[in-house]
Amino acid sequence: MAGTVKENDSDAQVTLEDQQKINKFARHNAKMQDLKEELVQKKKQLENLEDASDELLMLEDELIGELFVSTSAEEASQLIEASKSTVKAEIATIEAQLETHKKTLSDLKVQLYAKFGSNINLEAEED
16 A cells, blocks of 8 residues: 555656655555554464463363373463463554554655645555
8 A cells, every 4th residue: 555646736746755755654554564463463362371361260170182281270370471461561562563653654644645635545445
C-alpha cells in the first residue's frame, strides 16, 4: 500500500522531498503490518500459556500429555508464569512500536494529503 500519486493534476508536482515522504510512509506502513502480525502471534502464544496454566491447575499430579518432564507442578507453574510475563512485556513493546508508527503515518498523511489532496491514495487496501 505505497502512496500513489495520480499524474492528471499538473498543479501537484512530486518533488524529491515528497517522494521521500511517500517512501517513508510506505516503509512505516510495511513495518506496522509486520508488527500487527507479530502481535497476533504473541497474543496467541499468551493464550496458549494461559491454557497450559489452567490445565496444570486442573491436573495437579496426573500425567500431562505424552511428554515427560522431570519437574514439579509448582516449578512448571512458575515457568509458565515467567513465560507469560515475558510475552506480556513483548506485547507491550510491540503495541508501543505500533503507536509510534501510527503517529508517524498520521503525520505523513496530513502532509501528503495537504499537498496532493485526492490525487494520492494512502489508505489501506482491503484484502
